Structures are given as structure tokens and as C-alpha cells.
Amino acid sequence: MKNIGAAIAIGLALVITAIIAVSGIKQRNDYDDTIVVTGLGKKDFVSDLIVWSGSFSRLEMNLKEAYAKLDADREIIRKYFVEQGVKEAELVFSAVDISKDYEYEYLQNGNSNRVFRGYRLSQTVKIESKEVDKVENISREVTELINQGVEFNSNSPQFYYTGLSDLKLEMISAATKDGRLRAERIAENASATLGNLKEASMGVFQIIAQNSNEDYSWGGTYNTYAKKKTATITMRLEFAIR
Template identity: 50%
Template sequence: MKSITAIIFSVAIVLAAIVLGNAVINRNKHQGTINVTGLGESNFTSDLIVWEGNFSRNSSDIQSAYANLEKDRKAVTEYLVSKGIPASQLVFNAVTTNPQYRQNYSDDGRYLGQTFTGYQLNQSLQIESKEVEKVEKISREITELLNQGIAFYSQQPRYYYTELESLKLEMIAKATEDARIRAEKIAENSGSELDDLISANMGVFQITGQNSGEDYSWGGAFNTNSKNKTASITMKLVFEVD
């Protein structure tokens, strides 16, 4: 009986030694995480332009105003086609009609009501084209229509990029690689080894004008005023380290 007890006691001592030994090993093993943020950035040039403008006519007679506006529409079309814009790219919106009134006041400043003076008819057009430089040049020269008696008001062109989805994927890859390089450097400097990736979170995609000094937006900046732009995105990665 005593021998059996001695054997059990000996086994218990060995098991306890094994458990305590593992505890010391696990306690001394360095484990933790590294949190890094990588940046992906690229400059690009817009390959699509959207340009809008409008013209109007005033008359006390609505039929006369519409007839003059129709003449202006034909003249605008001929001008743009002569500049190399296909007629199929000219999108004219519906004519809007606005009654015009004159406000009347007495000599002592009392309001006396209003008098109908006629109608103002407006029409706008939009051009969407991949010939960015051509449309950009026309938007600056459109004032030539003033010589034909057409009051054409040009808006600032808007610039877009048709390969945006591919660009986003490229930026994500760049940001991820940048974050990994940063994490590896941190691990190396701390005497650790980079282990598994725990999580990855993508930041907001930002598009700003090149060298514009624009601020980033929490919801993501999307510049349409500049032809030359900069795209950027961040990736936040968390790695285990040994």
C-alpha cells in the first residue's frame, strides 16, 4: 500500500513540474499586437468632362420670346458643331418660363403692388465628352456668341475619371503594402517577429485637386473642379507579434 502511495505521489510531482514548467514558458513568451496605418496615393488626370451653359430671352409676348429662344438654340448648336462637338452630344433641357414683374413704390416708400412686364425664357444645355481639352477650350471661347447677340452663360466644367473603380483597387493595394512595411519595421525595431493579420479596416477614399491644399472630409472628398487630381486612401491593419 505504501509503495502504491509513493508511486502516485511521484507521478503527481512530475505532473506538477510539467504544468509549472509550461506556465513559466507561456509567461515568458512575448505576445502582443501592432496597429499601423498605411497610405495609398496616386496622381491622375481626368478623362471625362461635363460642361453646362444656359441662354435666355425676354419679351412681353411669350410666343415672341420662344421664337427668339429657338433661333438662339439653333445658333448655339451651329457654333458648337463648327467647333467639333457632335450634335448628338448636345443635350438641351426643357425650356423654363418665368413671369417678370416690376415692384412699384410711392414717393414716400409705400408699396403699391407689382406690374407684369413680360416673360423670361431660359434653356440650358449639357455636354459630356472624353475630349477634355477640346470642350475645355470651347467653354472659355463661348463668349464669342455674344457677337451674335446671344447671352450665353457658361458654367465651370466638371472633371471625372472613368477608371475610378480600378484606381480604388490600386490604392487599396498600395495602402495595404505600406501598412505591412511599417508593421515589419516596428516589429524589427522592438525585437519581435510579425505574425498573423488580425484585422484590416479601410479608410475613406479621397479625391482632391493636385497641389490644391484641400482638406480631407470625414465622408470623403470628391473634387470635380480640377482636371488633375490626387487620389488617396488609408488602410488600418492590426498584426499579432511574437
């Protein structure tokens, strides 16, 4: 009886070992019978939203006088932009920033004195508009404000695209299609048949200036200084083959 029990135990052990071995071989083969490709989606587009800002300031010994002159400058700026076709609702003036301005006066004995030069009052104006070309042209012609006596500093315009969500979906579709085509070509050259998609993962969304040599970033790039842009995205696809 002991011998029969031992034989049964050994037989069961062999069966279990065989099952594990077959399972391991199957899993290994399942893993090997795949193909991994990277598809690319690429799209050129033109920005449909511009954000541009500039700042102006006044320096006066008397705070009340500085306020009055800054108010006058603000009215000149508002009137100028409205005359150029900018809607008043698109003009946003920030709160007034106040600081004390000093300069150092160096004496003959090597010491220096800090001399109060007056109150520096500054303010910014921002324009956000879908009339991209118009505001871009205005940003280049603000020297007219300087000619009117306004100490105006213009920043570079920033360009955006309001349809990014739809664009991204379109590019994911294009990248998936491109990846599948690559996989089909590889499978065909290997005398295999492409099976179902097993896994897909999306790469980083990149937006750079058109025809530029900008570097891509691991975290994604979003160029805001070019009106014409190129967006790219990659899709990593794993297909079964048979």
C-alpha cells in the same frame, strides 16, 4: 463521506478557476501580441471626362415671340458647338423653363406697384465628353456666343474619372503594402517577428486637386473642379507579432 464530497467539490472549483485564469491570461497575451499600423495609398491622375453646362434666356412681353427668339438662340448655340468639334450626340438641351418677370415701381407717396416686364424663357445646354481639353477650351471661349447676340451664361466645367473602381483597388493594394512595410520596420526595431494579418479596415476615399490645401472630410471628398487630381486612401492593419 461528506468530507470527501466537499473535498472533491473544492478541487473541481479550483481546477475550473485555474482554467478560466489561464484562458484570461492567454487572451490578454494574444491581444497584447499585436501591432496596429495605418498604410497610405496615394495616386495622381488626370480626369478623362468633362461635364460642362451653360444657360441662355429671352425676356419678351409676347410669349410666342419669346419662344421664337429662344429657338433661334438654341440653333446658334448648336451650330457654334458643332463647328467647334463637339458631336451633336454630346449636346443635351433641357426643357424650356417659363416664368413671369416683374419689377417694382416706387411712387412718390411711398407706395410701390408690381409691374409685369414680360415672360422669361430659359434653357440649359450640357456637354458630356471624353475630349476633355477640347471642351475645356470651348468653355473659355463662349464670349463668341454673346457677340452673336445670345444671352449665354457659362458654368464652371466639372471633371470626372471613369476608371475610379480600378483606381480604388490599386490604391487599396498600395495602402496595404505600405502598412505592411511600416509594420515590418516597427517589428524589426522591437526585435520581434511580424506574423499574420489579423484584421484590416479601409479608411475613407479622398479625391482633391493636385498640389492643393483642400481639407479632407470624414465622409470623403470628391473634387470635381480640378482636371488634375490626387486620390488617397488609408488601410488600418492589425498584425500578430511573435
